[in-house]
Amino acid sequence: MTHRFLKTEIHCHIEGAAPPALSHRQALKYGVDTSSFIADGGYVWRDFAEFIACYDKVASLFRTPDDYALLTESYLSELAGIGTIYSEIIVSPDHGDRIGVGADGYLAGITDGIHAAREKTGIETRIIVTGERHFGPDSVIGAARYAARCGNSLVTGFNMAGEERMGRVADYAPAFDIARDAGLGLTIHAGEVCGAFSVADALDLVRPSRIGHGVRAIEDPALVQRLVETGVVLEVCPGSNIALDVFPDFESHPLRQLIEAGVRVCINSDDPPFFSTSLAREYEIASEIIGLSDAQINAMTRTALEAAFVDETTRSALLSRLDRRQAAGDDA
Template identity: 70%
Template sequence: MIGHLKKVELHCHLEGAAPPVLAQAQANKYGVDTRDFLRDGAYVWHDFTSFLGAYDAVASLFRTEADYALLTETYLGSLAAAGTVYSEIFVSPDHGEAVGLGADGYIAGISRGIEAARIRTGIECRMVVIGLRHKGPERVEWAARYAANCRNPLVTGFNMAGEERVGRVADYARAFDIARDAGLGITIHAGELCGAFSVRDALDHVRPSRIGHGVRAIEDPALVDRLADEGIVLEVCPGSNVALGVFPDFASHPLRRLHAAGVKVTLNSDDPPFFQTSLQREYAVASEAMGFTAAETDEMTRTAIDAAFVDEATRAALLERL
């Protein structure tokens, strides 16, 4: 019943959105054996650590500006076909550095793909630069400085992702100060693999306007109240949470309880082909498995636009499109 609704996505990792058919084509192009991470048209992993390994293997298949332009336009085109009017994609300059493209070439290629998709489909998109937590505080600060100084108008936010069980949130606070001082929107992965304490630490040390996942806040009723009172927006990814075993099934997922408690929530796909999902499916799951009405789902989309890292003129134009 929600197929006709306009959609918005705030939480998707670009390399994690690569369709397996495109990844295989890239592997053929560069002569890469994919058997360790891609078989029979599906990505292969069994836990969060092996998922990160598969993710990095897929990322290594994109090596030029043209490769990244193709990946970006491909994903945004699929979103637009499902009625999506706005997307924020998480981008990691570390991946550009790893393949020898460099951060500037990496961002330039993605920018080309964003513009091509906008011209072809009308979808708006911005980039949120990611610092990789498991690479340590100094490298996350490097990513924050890059985001702060790259002067690309499509880079509007900063985030930290990766292995949530490495280090303390406080160790990374300076990176977020660098990004905030540059006027970037702030979000952070928390409350996914780690419990409610990680969400509390994020609020205390990073002061984000949004939290990626955040769903394990449900373990602490006082924290749920705090999220609601402070108006923190959660970028919720039910399909990802179930695929990674954070919750055993959609019936036990806390999205409905968080929404009922007054927490601002949005729907997102995270790394869609890795988790056999899509933004369209996330909206369908909310409706069919969690009982959200079309009006409630549309409210989540409006919440996402209100929380998007865009200028006010763009925000107004996106709201008009709903």
């Protein structure tokens, strides 16, 4: 059982963490018909493009800072309840502008939720600002500029998510230069919908310390070796990969191959209710379906903490907590 593991998650989109029940309550609050994207207690989509559209419809149900405080506190409390000690949540300031509260109001609500969850549960959390690739380079550059100037101490990283097939990585590289110059950690979605070439492009043009997904790197042995040599961490999300038909089943998922090759990896839930998963479920998949040992799973948790966009004092405290658990071999 996965309750024996302390857990860490560094790849989860905050709107993508909204459970259908909460989204339904938000829809009732705002008088929104959800029949086109919520049915039988779950989200409705058929392919990656429809998933993005469904995600945006769910996001549109969260419209005020208080809405975002509720969503954030709820998700982080859920994580803490399964033994999660650290979380990084991916947020999009563009959404704050689209709902009319502005990026600052949007971020303020998320920050309030983080503080509330930490006070109640002790979970440590940081924020990764993301640009949405399908809104174009100017939008992504704008998100990087916002992340660089927002002055929120919880914002420690920058990312690019969205439709991976849109545009070239080179078109978006200036956004990462802005974020790098501001001292933010860099990660980028690549090697999920698109193949190994997108991981190589990210390494060449963005030079991130982490890559969101990156699992299609397995198609290129030379690229796998490059990941080993550079130590770039892959934020792997098995449940998401299977739901989006990146791989046909968990048995063919390359997580074990990547680990055995020496690639630094960790496990995450991505957009859990959209993919009928959770962080607890991802740990179960790693243990019970993919068949990783407890030592391998704990090593992934350690990798996530080592790669986290967090100050060294906090990192040391989190690693010490993990060490104590492993030494004790007991529950959180």
